[in-house]
Amino acid sequence: MITFIPTPIGNPQDITIRAMKLFESATLFLCEDTRQTKRLLRLLEERFDMTYPDAEFYSFNEHNGQERLDEFGETFNDKEVVYVSDAGMPVISDPGQLLVAYAQENDLKYDVLPGASAVTTAYAASGFEEGKFLFYAFLPHKGKERASALAEAMNNGYNTVLYESPHRLEKLLDEVETIDENRELFLAKEISKKYQNYYRGTAKSLNAQLKELTIRGEWV
Structure with missing residues (x-):
C-alpha cells in the first residue's frame, strides 16, 4: 500500500x-x-x-x-x-x-489523503469572483520559454495561479506590469506562517508597494 x-x-x-x-x-x-x-x-x-x-x-x-x-x-x-x-x-x-x-x-x-495546499488556500484568500482557475506552478526561469509561458498564463481567459521564488518575484511583477499594468493581482506570502500576509491590487500598484519591502519567504 x-x-x-x-x-x-x-x-x-x-x-x-x-x-x-x-x-x-x-x-x-x-x-x-x-x-x-x-x-x-x-x-x-x-x-x-x-x-x-x-x-x-x-x-x-x-x-x-x-x-x-x-x-x-x-x-x-x-x-x-x-x-x-x-x-x-x-x-x-x-x-x-x-x-x-x-x-x-x-x-x-x-x-x-486530503490536506494542506498552497494553491487552493491562496485562491480562496484571493476573493476573485471567477471560480475557475489554471495552475502553472513555476514559470521557466528565463528566456523565450519564460516570456511565452507568462504570455499564455495572462491570456488564457482564466484566473491563473503561479508559484515564484522570492528572488524572482520582483522580476515577475515587472514583467506583468509591462504587459498589463492594470491586471488585478493577488499575492499570498508565507501562508499559515508567522509572517503571513496578503496583497491585492493592480500590477502597477503592487509592484510599487513591494519595491518598498524586503522580499523573503514563499509566495503564491
Whole structure:
C-alpha cells in the first residue's frame, strides 16, 4: 500500500490525525528530502505525542525517482509505504507523479489523503469572483520559454495561479506590469506562517508597494 500524505505548508498544527497515525505505522518513507521529513516527524513527536516511526527513509525526487522504482518498487506490496513532499499536497508541483503512475501501471493499491495546499488556500484568500482557475506552478526561469509561458498564463481567459521564488518575484511583477499594468493581482506570502500576509491590487500598484519591502519567504 502506498499512501500519499500532505504535510503542513507552514503551521505544524495543520497536520491531520489520520496522517500522524499513518506515519506511525509506515515501514518505508519516500521523501522529496529525507532531512526535511525527519525534522517534521520529530516535531510532531514532540508536540503531539506521536511515536516516531521505525521505518526506512529514502529520497524520491526528480533526479532519482526512476532509479528508486527500479531498485525496490517490486517490494511495495509487502510494505506500508508513505510518500511526502517537503510541504503541502504531494504530486502538485512535486515529483510524486512518477510514483502514482507506477502504482497505476502495476496495479498497486494506493491512497491520497486530503490536506494542506498552497494553491487552493491562496485562491480562496484571493476573493476573485471567477471560480475557475489554471495552475502553472513555476514559470521557466528565463528566456523565450519564460516570456511565452507568462504570455499564455495572462491570456488564457482564466484566473491563473503561479508559484515564484522570492528572488524572482520582483522580476515577475515587472514583467506583468509591462504587459498589463492594470491586471488585478493577488499575492499570498508565507501562508499559515508567522509572517503571513496578503496583497491585492493592480500590477502597477503592487509592484510599487513591494519595491518598498524586503522580499523573503514563499509566495503564491
